[in-house]
Amino acid sequence: MSTQAIVNQYIHDHIPITIALGSVVELATPQKVMVTAPFLNNINHKQTVFGGSLHAITTLACWGLLYTNFIESLGKIDIVISKSEIDYKLPIKSDFAAICERPDTLIWTKFEQMLARKGKGRICLEATITENGKIAVAYQGEFAVLKQVG
């Protein structure tokens, strides 16, 4: 199976609400993860996408980026989210895609060094959803990766 298929399967198997959300991991590389979801599963009373669904899919994109980067270490590390912010700039009225890209090499290298040295690395990840070429949703999450003890 491709990495993208492995991440998609893992999410569906272990976080069952993602099936109802209609989430699909369309791309999963160490540099970039894209998670899509259909409009109809996530529609609200204003015929736009429910804010909770937009948050869930952007969260999955960021979590997926860490999962993909640490796919060789799974079972030895934990991925934890501590907080997040989301800015709903424009309503979404169609199927949508959340994209998380890996931060700059400098930031990423510091994060990996902190993880290697202290057994715990913290990183801020961003995900965006665009519609008609404009950023409609901007998400930021603070994640930690922890080496499991023992």
Added chain:
Amino acid sequence: MSTQAIVNQYIHDHIPITIALGSVVELATPQKVMVTAPFLNNINHKQTVFGGSLHAITTLACWGLLYTNFIESLGKIDIVISKSEIDYKLPIKSDFAAICERPDTLIWTKFEQMLARKGKGRICLEATITENGKIAVAYQGEFAVLKQVG
């Protein structure tokens, strides 16, 4: 139907993902809204509740507070969320309840005056989820209520 039943029905009818989340509006008064959800619908790979689900249920509690307060004006106003923050302090390992309480009278009165004067009022609402007596999740959302034109 009671207000609580009306709000619950409205959410299930118009935001279908809330049925998969298992959300139930258990209480809806102008002062306080409580939305619950079951653990099993929202479980993740760590046997805790998925962060996206916690965000969705806290969002619904705050939205429900505004809906309940403006239930006489529905069809004449819009409720819009512009941004939110969520702090995951402790993992949730059981069925959970998000509670949103109406802010202080001073803040609420200013918000209503702004809405009456300018046709648009902005307010910051908080929702929390507690487990074993401790705040496990703290959510803040910035909402606007707008009078519909025409």
